[in-house]
Amino acid sequence: GIQVEQSPPDLILQEGANSTLRCNFSDSVNNLQWFHQNPWGQLINLFYIPSGTKQNGRLSATTVATERYSLLYISSSQTTDSGVYFCAVEPRNYQLIWGAGTKLIIKP
Amino acid sequence: DSGVTQTPKHLITATGQRVTLRCSPRSGDLSVYWYQQSLDQGLQFLIQYYNGEERAKGNILERFSAQQFPDLHSELNLSSLELGDSALYFCASSTRQGPPDTQYFGPGTRLTVL
Numbered sequence: 001g002i003q004v005e006q007s008p009p010d011l012i013l014q015e016g017a018n019s020t021l022r023c024n025f026s027d028s029v030n031n032l033q034w035f036h037q038n039p040w041g042q043l044i045n046l047f048y049i050p051s052g053t054k055q056n057g058r059l060s061a062t063t064v065a066t067e068r069y070s071l072l073y074i075s076s077s078q079t080t081d082s083g084v085y086f087c088a089v090e091p092r093n094y095q096l097i098w099g100a101g102t103k104l105i106i107k108p
Numbered sequence: 109d110s111g112v113t114q115t116p117k118h119l120i121t122a123t124g125q126r127v128t129l130r131c132s133p134r135s136g137d138l139s140v141y142w143y144q145q146s147l148d149q150g151l152q153f154l155i156q157y158y159n160g161e162e163r164a165k166g167n168i169l170e171r172f173s174a175q176q177f178p179d180l181h182s183e184l185n186l187s188s189l190e191l192g193d194s195a196l197y198f199c200a201s202s203t204r205q206g207p208p209d210t211q212y213f214g215p216g217t218r219l220t221v222l
Contacts, residue, residue, distance in 0.1 A: 086151065
């Protein structure tokens with residue numbers, strides 16, 4: 001089946017720093033979403049981005065479907081950005097396949 | 109707030125028992141998905157329903173079952189519980205009639221099996 005790899009697995013940054021999280025997938029997909037899981041466990045939708053680029057405030061994402069990767073950019077990090085960031089893809093049949101996540105810690 | 113509600117938030121039970129988790133999708137969403145998040149397996153898709161009918165099945169154990177009712181809420185039934193079933197169970201919903209679209213997640217039910 002499809003493999004989803006996220007890097008880096010862990011990232012520790014100072015408040016105000018910028019970061020880039022990467023998601024590689026091994027086959028073509030119909031759907032790609034980025035999520036933030038906050039320290040209380042809630043999964044929050046960030047982007048639905050099967051291809052192209054989107055921006056939402058300090059966050060932006062780019063998916064290059066032909067090269068099978070997606071990037072999530074976080075600028076001017078805040079402590080509330082801490083948590084785990086997941087990439088999830090849908091190969092073709094309705095189920096989201098998840099990466100292992102990138103654990104981000106923003107220090108004040 | 110995603111608009112997806114799940115009850116209960118926490119559930120503590122013993123091995124061998126049976127529990128039911130409930131999910132109400134966002135208003136207007138016909139598709140409901142169930143996911144399990146455990147420490148060793150990460151996030152895994154369990155099952156999807158669309159307008160009352162099972163649409164897709166993932167890594168769902170035979171001890172687990174689900175259904176979607178006419179009012180579109182869904183229930184996930186877990187029976188003969190084992191320690192390894194301890195996990196966070198998420199429900200998601202989407203409008204999903206054909207092409208893929210955004211799945212919105214509920215707050216989850218944290219199940220602890222002792």
